[in-house]
Amino acid sequence: MATVTIKDVAREAGVSVASVSRALNGGGGVTAATSQRVRDVATRLSYVPHAGARSLITRRTHTIGALLPDLHGEFFSELIRGIDLAARARGLHLLVSSSHDGAEDAAAALRAMQGRVDGMLILSGHVDAAFLRANLPASVPAVLLNSAVKSKSYAVLNIDNYGGAYAMVRHLLEAGHSNVTFIAGPAGNFDAQQRELGYRAAMAKYAPHAPLDVVAGDFNEESGYRAGQQLLARRPRPNAVFAANDMMAVGCLYAFKEAGVDVPREIALAGFDDIPIARYVTPPLSTVRVRIVDLGRSALEQLAAMLEEPRPDAASAHTLGCEIVTRETCGAAQQPGAAKGKVFGSGNRSSGTGGKS
Numbered sequence: 001m002a003t004v005t006i007k008d009v010a011r012e013a014g015v016s017v018a019s020v021s022r023a024l025n026g027g028g029g030v031t032a033a034t035s036q037r038v039r040d041v042a043t044r045l046s047y048v049p050h051a052g053a054r055s056l057i058t059r060r061t062h063t064i065g066a067l068l069p070d071l072h073g074e075f076f077s078e079l080i081r082g083i084d085l086a087a088r089a090r091g092l093h094l095l096v097s098s099s100h101d102g103a104e105d106a107a108a109a110l111r112a113m114q115g116r117v118d119g120m121l122i123l124s125g126h127v128d129a130a131f132l133r134a135n136l137p138a139s140v141p142a143v144l145l146n147s148a149v150k151s152k153s154y155a156v157l158n159i160d161n162y163g164g165a166y167a168m169v170r171h172l173l174e175a176g177h178s179n180v181t182f183i184a185g186p187a188g189n190f191d192a193q194q195r196e197l198g199y200r201a202a203m204a205k206y207a208p209h210a211p212l213d214v215v216a217g218d219f220n221e222e223s224g225y226r227a228g229q230q231l232l233a234r235r236p237r238p239n240a241v242f243a244a245n246d247m248m249a250v251g252c253l254y255a256f257k258e259a260g261v262d263v264p265r266e267i268a269l270a271g272f273d274d275i276p277i278a279r280y281v282t283p284p285l286s287t288v289r290v291r292i293v294d295l296g297r298s299a300l301e302q303l304a305a306m307l308e309e310p311r312p313d314a315a316s317a318h319t320l321g322c323e324i325v326t327r328e329t330c331g332a333a334q335q336p337g338a339a340k341g342k343v344f345g346s347g348n349r350s351s352g353t354g355g356k357s
Helices: 006-013 017-025 032-044 051-058 074-089 103-113 129-135 161-174 190-206 221-232 246-258 292-308
Strands: 063-068 093-098 119-122 142-145 155-159 181-183 213-215 240-243 268-273 286-289 317-320 322-325 342-344
Touching: 006 017, 006 032, 017 032, 063 074, 063 103, 074 093, 074 246, 074 292, 093 103, 103 129, 119 292, 142 292, 155 161, 155 292, 161 190, 161 240, 161 268, 161 286, 161 322, 181 221, 181 246, 213 221, 221 240, 221 246, 240 246, 246 268, 292 317
Parallel strands: 063 093, 063 119, 119 142, 142 155, 155 317, 181 213, 181 240, 240 268, 268 286
Antiparallel strands: 286 322, 322 342
16 A cells, blocks of 8 residues: 555645645644645545654654663663653653763764754763763753753753752761761762762761761662671671662662661661662661652653743753651651651752762
């Protein structure tokens, strides 16, 4: 069966090709009666507009690109879900790629998306303003997620990493834990840096005589498990551990349970992100809740607004607040006045910049 073309629709409807295009794309210049006749003919002939031809005319692909550091793990699946929900609500498609192997991969992904997307959502530790100038055309609007970049050319949407970590450490100390060990994220990662700064500031404020104790991690379960084993080998052991993300906290919890350590009676534990699995581990994990789906949705909506009303050099920076969720691992879930669901945003020194979980 031959493919039905726009010329076939025009001939059958008795109008010009331009009138068919305007009728099907919602443009002006055709009467309501003509527009309805064109749509009826297109339906009867099973005409499907050619996306490539349409984009040449409208200069829009109706596709959004998303560049993420990885596609594995609950954080990224929830983030993509939020982006996709908002994209579908606006009739937009989503093209996703990753940059987990480094800056060259990130650059290659951006180049591959050129001409295929109307705008970009970018979450990558390899991206700074110079990188974007070299690899992203100035005509392509972008929203940077959890980024230290400060430029009027790019919108930035961040998590209050500093404030979240600060509040959790304060909560653990006020729950009676005399010292708190911090499992850090990967070196050079902006999220990890901000969360460690929050840890250090809260310890200095609320436990100035307690030693600072930072253990290396890499934002994955295995690094949390190794950190847990390392802490178990110490004498004395810490009485509370705060992991810079939930995946490391889950790995650490497994190491503790494997060794027969009672959480939270012997060692309290908390994470950051509130990924879905956090509430289902045993015992359920106390954490800093990031509304990950909302982060993705907000980023897409911000980019969509930039596409609808382009305003060069007027991009803005926004920070999303977090909240403390106390479950059983911190040993304070049943205390009167526990900070369950407490929303906060104070203590953020990043002035609207954040990082990646």
